[in-house]
Amino acid sequence: MSHSIETLDNFIDGKPAPAATDAVVDVVDPCTGEVRARTCASGPAEVEEAMRAAERAFVSWRRTLPAERQEALLALADALRARTAEFAEAELRDTGSAAAAGEVPLMVDQLRFFAGAARLLNGTAAGEYAAGHTSYVRREPVGVCAQLAPWNFPLLMAVLKSAPAIAAGNTVVLKPAPSTPTSALLLAELAAQFLPPGVLNVICGGDDTGRLMVEHPVPAMVSLTGSVGAGREVARSAADGLKRLHLELGGKTPVIVCADADLDAAVETIVTGGFANAGQDCTAASRVLAADEVYDEFTERLAEAARAVRTGPPSEAGALYGPLNNADQLERVSGFVHRLPEHARVLTGGHRVGDSGYFFAPTVIAGVRQDDEITHEEVFGPVITVQRFTDEEEAIRLANGVSKGLASAVWTRDGARALRLSQALDHGCVWINTHLGFPSEMPHGGFKDSGYGKDLSAYGFEAYTRIKHVMQRF
Structure with missing residues (x-):
């Protein structure tokens, strides 16, 4: 027609x-x-x-x-x-x-x-x-x-x-x-x-x-x-x-989930912050660093929440997000998943949805390591990776160990820890127990690359x- x-x-x-x-x-x-x-x-x-x-x-x-x-x-x-x-x-x-x-x-x-x-x-x-x-x-x-x-x-x-x-x-x-x-x-x-x-x-x-x-x-x-x-x-x-x-x-936003974090709130916010606008946001919650004590429980909850998310055209009721912007971007996002090393595990998603348009399934990948391509390069799609850390010092090292420094987030109930991490994170914005807040009165911009x-x-x-x-x- x-x-x-x-x-x-x-x-x-x-x-x-x-x-x-x-x-x-x-x-x-x-x-x-x-x-x-x-x-x-x-x-x-x-x-x-x-x-x-x-x-x-x-x-x-x-x-x-x-x-x-x-x-x-x-x-x-x-x-x-x-x-x-x-x-x-x-x-x-x-x-x-x-x-x-x-x-x-x-x-x-x-x-x-x-x-x-x-x-x-x-x-x-x-x-x-x-x-x-x-x-x-x-x-x-x-x-x-x-x-x-x-x-x-x-x-x-x-x-x-x-x-x-x-x-x-x-x-x-x-x-x-x-x-x-x-x-x-x-x-x-x-x-x-x-x-x-x-x-x-x-x-x-x-x-x-x-x-x-x-x-x-x-x-x-x-x-x-x-x-x-x-x-x-x-x-x-x-x-x-x-x-x-x-x-x-570009950005590669680290989201540090500490052992004392409110996991219910963290999962809900990270899902929205990672998948909204099909993950096409330079500050998307795309790279989670989870404390060893809660890593398994957190990744399981995150994957379960992601499975409940739907993508589809605006006419489709209940769809959280729509398509990627163009064919090249669909190919780019798919390529990151196809090139994953063997130690990384796709817990859900990882594939195109439908045969028309540029829809990509909500994706959660566990077991990634610091030297993996997907840890350093901006995917700009509905893909969330999860890394493990053992202590605060390692969390800071992993979070700062990329060339980009646009935004970051910390999930913890400990006010002193939140202050320490916000000072140590080499990123232009630090959200604490929240994500994607941009009041007009506050500056937005990054460091490094x-x-x-x-x-x-x-x-x-x-x-x-x-x-x-x-x-x-x-």
């Missing part, structure tokens, strides 16, 4: 912008594997058009009063909230996830937070620090920001990147992932009602488009959320232009500013 294929244009300078190039990217429904839309693979002409639009807009936008930027973002937040169902449907079409309706309020909150942050720039008090002179500090916007977003949370990432940049007085050229462009384009269209043309531009394309954006002379800052490999490539591409970088890269810079919070806002010292002689 044939179906119409939607064409999605770039959004540049306040309006839809059909591409000059004939090159296209297919947007595939991950629930069926069928092409549902096409976007352009933006080339030099499209990137140039978007960058120059942002550059023109920056001249006036940087001079707007913080109160004016706040008012625009608050209006956008209200409009987004009023169209929750429409944005949730756009996310569903691209990701196969029905969770977006519950996530839109989080994005509205972020818009409101950064709207307020626009009026709360911090700086050193003016004063006399040299005889006969007064000094003060200005915080200014950095300029045009090139932003590259991933496919796992398309709308969330579009808001998370664009809101602080715009609130600080910058202008933005945002590229969503090629497989999930719909909600970002819809956001730009909505924002055009409240922001001047050129403040928020969205262009479509793949890796080549992103490379052109990073190498273009206009952007002063590049922000990427993606893999470690993508982060290294962006850093190399940005080096010649000495562009400021914000890199939020997980990149540098922070999303959310005043830290994430200030990253989009530059500091100027002004000194005046009496």
